[in-house]
Amino acid sequence: MRQERVEEYLGAVYRLREDADAPVPLSRLTEYFGFSPVSVHEMVQKLEEEGWVHYHPYRGVTLSGVGLAAAMAVLRRHRLWERFLTDKLALPWDEAHEAAGDLEHAATEEVTERLATFLGEPDACPHGAPIPPQVQSASEICLCSLPVGAEARVSRIAPETPERLRLAAAWQLTPGRDLRVLAQGDAATEVLVYRAAAEMERTVAVPFEHAQAIWLEPA
Amino acid sequence: MRQERVEEYLGAVYRLREDADAPVPLSRLTEYFGFSPVSVHEMVQKLEEEGWVHYHPYRGVTLSGVGLAAAMAVLRRHRLWERFLTDKLALPWDEAHEAAGDLEHAATEEVTERLATFLGEPDACPHGAPIPPQVQSASEICLCSLPVGAEARVSRIAPETPERLRLAAAWQLTPGRDLRVLAQGDAATEVLVYRAAAEMERTVAVPFEHAQAIWLEPA
DNA sequence: ATGAATTATAAGGCATGCCTTACAAATCGA
DNA sequence: TCGATTTGTAAGGCATGCCTTATAATTCAT
Numbered sequence: 001m002r003q004e005r006v007e008e009y010l011g012a013v014y015r016l017r018e019d020a021d022a023p024v025p026l027s028r029l030t031e032y033f034g035f036s037p038v039s040v041h042e043m044v045q046k047l048e049e050e051g052w053v054h055y056h057p058y059r060g061v062t063l064s065g066v067g068l069a070a071a072m073a074v075l076r077r078h079r080l081w082e083r084f085l086t087d088k089l090a091l092p093w094d095e096a097h098e099a100a101g102d103l104e105h106a107a108t109e110e111v112t113e114r115l116a117t118f119l120g121e122p123d124a125c126p127h128g129a130p131i132p133p134q135v136q137s138a139s140e141i142c143l144c145s146l147p148v149g150a151e152a153r154v155s156r157i158a159p160e161t162p163e164r165l166r167l168a169a170a171w172q173l174t175p176g177r178d179l180r181v182l183a184q185g186d187a188a189t190e191v192l193v194y195r196a197a198a199e200m201e202r203t204v205a206v207p208f209e210h211a212q213a214i215w216l217e218p219a
Numbered sequence: 220m221r222q223e224r225v226e227e228y229l230g231a232v233y234r235l236r237e238d239a240d241a242p243v244p245l246s247r248l249t250e251y252f253g254f255s256p257v258s259v260h261e262m263v264q265k266l267e268e269e270g271w272v273h274y275h276p277y278r279g280v281t282l283s284g285v286g287l288a289a290a291m292a293v294l295r296r297h298r299l300w301e302r303f304l305t306d307k308l309a310l311p312w313d314e315a316h317e318a319a320g321d322l323e324h325a326a327t328e329e330v331t332e333r334l335a336t337f338l339g340e341p342d343a344c345p346h347g348a349p350i351p352p353q354v355q356s357a358s359e360i361c362l363c364s365l366p367v368g369a370e371a372r373v374s375r376i377a378p379e380t381p382e383r384l385r386l387a388a389a390w391q392l393t394p395g396r397d398l399r400v401l402a403q404g405d406a407a408t409e410v411l412v413y414r415a416a417a418e419m420e421r422t423v424a425v426p427f428e429h430a431q432a433i434w435l436e437p438a
Numbered sequence: 439a440t441g442a443a444t445t446a447t448a449a450g451g452c453a454t455g456c457c458t459t460a461c462a463a464a465t466c467g468a
Numbered sequence: 469t470c471g472a473t474t475t476g477t478a479a480g481g482c483a484t485g486c487c488t489t490a491t492a493a494t495t496c497a498t
Binding site: 085090114117 | 304307308309310314318321322324325326327329330333334336337
Binding site for chain 4: 026027037038041057
């Protein structure tokens with residue numbers, strides 16, 4: 001298997017496994033890549049043969065030791081390049097993910113580590129995802145879970161679709177911004193209302209589907 | 220054909236055509252890539268079919284209009300990344316070429332142009348090769364051609380092999396450095412003797428094979 | 439002008455990584 | 469527990485881009 005293919009699969013598994021112990025079903029990978037189930041199944045078997053993942057039939061895949069290390073390396077590269085693209089090249093943050101997807105496979109470990117030094121060893125990508133070996137904060141909660149009146153700081157947008165990123169930027173709900181929940185909209189209409197705190201007097205109505213993807217550190 | 224493959228071939232043709240009108244023989248490409256003549260021939264035919272090159276049987280290939288434009292874009296990306304790697308990441312210049320070879324296919328036009336801006340629109344790669352649309356200086360001459368006693372400034376190392384680049388760096392014969400020819404060694408022993416000018420009192424004996432690859436702007 | 443070297447072309451092969459169709463097995467909800 | 473849904477497996481296909489072997493055509497130097 002080509003290294004790039006391996007890396008793409010490992011990166012996908014890493015992203016999709018919410019819990020370290022929960023195997024990622026092949027259906028998730030099928031959906032993630034847009035490949036046929038048969039193709040994914042084939043690749044997963046090869047990945048297992050080569051020791052990258054453990055495959056539990058009818059349950060899904062988990063990363064092996066080497067697989068985890070490789071996945072972390074890939075995600076590290078990806079997110080470092082995202083930082084470079086947004087911070088140094090001023091690429092819009094909704095384009096950074098895709099552009100970094102190509103660069104992550106092209107850069108060697110040496111180049112990546114030099115890039116990390118150049119960038120000042122950042123801890124997170126522009127969308128707030130931790131750059132391995134940095135790990136996800138345990139206290140992070142979803143915007144949907146924040147009680148009315150509570151304040152919090154935006155820490156991450158995930159999953160990061162271009163459209164959602166553009167909206168989040170327009171709402172000024174980007175990592176580091178503070179907000180307070182003004183009111184909870186009707187869950188049926190799928191709208192929640194929030195107000196960014198203090199310095200900026202802005203009130204935005206965030207559709208439920210996007211509020212689900214905005215993660216916070218409570219104040 | 221995959222775009223990356225096309226770009227590699229066009230880049231090779233661009234580099235190998237000394238004169239715009241002289242077709243590049245397939246044997247040069249065979250040698251450049253280390254592929255079999257048959258494989259190169261196959262690819263060249265496909266490139267011709269798709270309009271990237273003109274193929275003159277038994278003579279070689281020349282770039283078409285679109286092929287030339289594409290080749291220039293590739294070389295531009297390549298050399299901009301080389302500049303980034305050496306200038307911003309402090310990657311040794313003999314490693315920059317290889318590392319850039321992967322990045323050049325991964326970066327989009329938009330990213331490349333932002334990179335150019337970030338780097339301050341450089342005119343040449345770290346090894347002195349012009350970054351398109353910049354063109355090669357016509358007054359450039361080879362170290363072998365410089366008369367004894369004449370002074371000149373190093374402008375370029377080409378062809379750039381890692382070993383040669385390491386030697387050139389050790390000799391401090393890098394683009395921008397001034398030198399004067401002290402004496403001409405015996406061509407049979409393939410050694411020429413030069414002395415870097417003024418500020419640094421250094422005398423080095425440059426083997427003929429490497430002197431052939433050091434290009435100068437006469438003082 | 440002829441023979442050696444170069445170049446072209448034909449034919450068949452191989453690994454990769456996708457695809458579809460078809461069918462079997464396991465899981466899970468009602 | 470039974471049937472629908474999900475998941476696994478087998479079989480065959482396809483494009484890419486390399487490879488080797490073998491043979492034909494051309495070029496070039498003597």
